[in-house]
Amino acid sequence: MSSTDTTTPSETKLTSAEVVQITKDTNYGTWRYQKGWNPLHIVDAEGCYITDGNGKKYLDFSSQLMCMNLGHKNPAVIASIAKQAEELAYAMPGYATTTRAELSKLLLEVLPKGLNKFFFTTSGTDANEAAFKIARMYTGKTKIIARYRSYHGSTSGSIAATGDPRRWAMEPRGKGPGIIFAPEVNCYKCPIKHTYPTCGIACVDYLEHMIRNESDVAAVIVEPIVGTNGILVPPSEYMPRLRKICDEYGVLMIADEVMAGWGRCGTWFAMDLWGVTPDILTTAKGITSAYVPLGLCATTEKIGDFFQDHYFSHGHTYEAHPMTLAPAVATIKEMQRLGLVERAKELEPFVEEKLQALKAKHRSIGDVRGKGLFWAVDLVKNRETKEPFNTYVDKVSGKPLVVDQIAGKLAADGVMIQAWVSHIVIAPPLIVTKEELEKGIDALDRHLSIADELCV
Structure with missing residues (x-):
């Protein structure tokens, strides 16, 4: 030099x-x-x-x-990030912010009807961790039924509920207590050797069999359309039947829409394809079009009401971070504007x-x-x-x-x-x-x- x-x-x-x-x-x-x-x-x-x-x-x-x-x-999303940085870069989760209220109002417009209580996270795996905690606190039960050929995230609870081989390196401890696996829905190559439609949706019957024979089941988590593991689309009867089974046995239904949500499947959320509302919906990715990291755990009002008189034992520093919420507002508005x-x-x-x-x-x-x-x-x-x-x-x-x-x-x-x-x-x-x-x-x-x- x-x-x-x-x-x-x-x-x-x-x-x-x-x-x-x-x-x-x-x-x-x-x-x-x-x-x-x-x-x-x-x-x-x-x-x-x-x-x-x-x-x-x-x-x-x-x-x-x-x-x-x-x-x-996308210019609108970029502008929203810059504007929020100038106005309010951070506020701890205990405060209300304008962008938090704006996003919450928009979510009520686009989420499956009945999901109206929100916990904001920084990723999809965080959203699933929140869902598991909420399900266990709400039901007082422990076990989560997940499916093979699934991916729910990389953090401790989410990787334990992941059915694909990314879980294997964490086992035996990585599987964690209270996680059990059911067959995935895969009509091209059925894991239980049935053929649709003569099978009568045997894979969902198997889930009912598991719930009936397992004690202490808090929730079933499904990707409505499985993402990375094969874009597995269930028959039209599957989700309504699963909804009925969960209701009958007092088990919560968690829909992991981290990948399938936000218009990807031709509806705002994949569960809209069957007109089914889960008890808990988790999502991330498309919520900000990935411009900033944001996840969401949305629950029904019934679950939300439970915590009026019960301690909500979850939280983190970046929950409802204004810099993550502003681009989500812009993303939803752009999706609406562009159809x-x-x-x-x-x-x-x-x-x-x-x-x-x-x-x-x-x-x-x-x-x-x-x-x-x-x-x-x-x-x-x-x-x-x-x-x-x-x-x-x-x-x-x-x-x-x-x-x-x-x-x-x-x-x-x-x-x-x-x-x-x-x-x-x-x-x-x-x-x-x-x-x-x-x-x-x-x-x-x-x-x-x-x-x-x-x-x-």
Whole structure:
């Protein structure tokens, strides 16, 4: 550095390669072996696209982690963050704030009717932790029934209730007391070997059997449409039957809408598809379109009334943080202004037609399923046996996955997509155009040959 150069080392602009190297050296990559982690350096994003450190643009075809529902750089949401920072950056949870009241009023408009008492969190896993505590305090019972092929978060209680292999490293302690698992609803590959519709929805009957034969069940938690683990859409009879069973046995119904909510499925919340109101609804992600971290645990008035005379034993420093609530207000208003819930529903048949055409063309596609702009392409080695190319064991052992090879080719082609074990998730921002949908699906079409060649 010359005697006239006043730039300090900390002010020196990092190259893209340096950014990646520092990140690898000093940060943990989540849900993976650290060896071989080579994160992409993202420097910009707008609309349905992200841009890397070399200036290459990618179609964000899974909305990052199925959360950027409004797309990137929505001006109204950005302005709301700046305005709130200027007016009131923080107030402890014991205070009322204007933005807290504004968001609460809007939530009463869009949530399933009957959910009108709110606890704000900073993530989906925090929201589920709150739901478990509330369910146990309210019922005086302990056990939570969750399902396999589920993900509810990474904190202690939420990971214990997660059915997928991300829980395994925490066991036996990680499973925690009072968590038991039921079969998931998966009509493509039923875990209890039944066939819909002649099964009579045996998977929900199994849940009733568990409740009847277990003492002390406080709640059942379900993703109304399972997210990362396969976009599993239940038959239309499932949720109304589960609601009836929970009511009959005095068990609370918790709907985890962290991923399926906020217009993703063509309704404000997935439970709206069946006209069912849970006792507790948890959500995050799309509530601010992921511009800032915010989660929500919403309960019925009946549960809320219980705590008028019973101690509510939960809270944290950042509950109802004004900086997280303001962008949620802006997000809801933008979704209403742009008609994005209706848009997701309108685009559903277009996406389904395109994906069904892919299935007819590629023998590696066993199933396509979804609602709104929330779809999975399930890959199989053999259509007759439905044998997948990879399993959960392959994922946790670090074995190369076929879906990851396809995702890598798509990235090279300018399309970013989320892949998980044996399926690919298609969940673009709700502002996506038909041309962008075609671009992403056409790119997938070009690279499914990788899987086709491995079929038997």
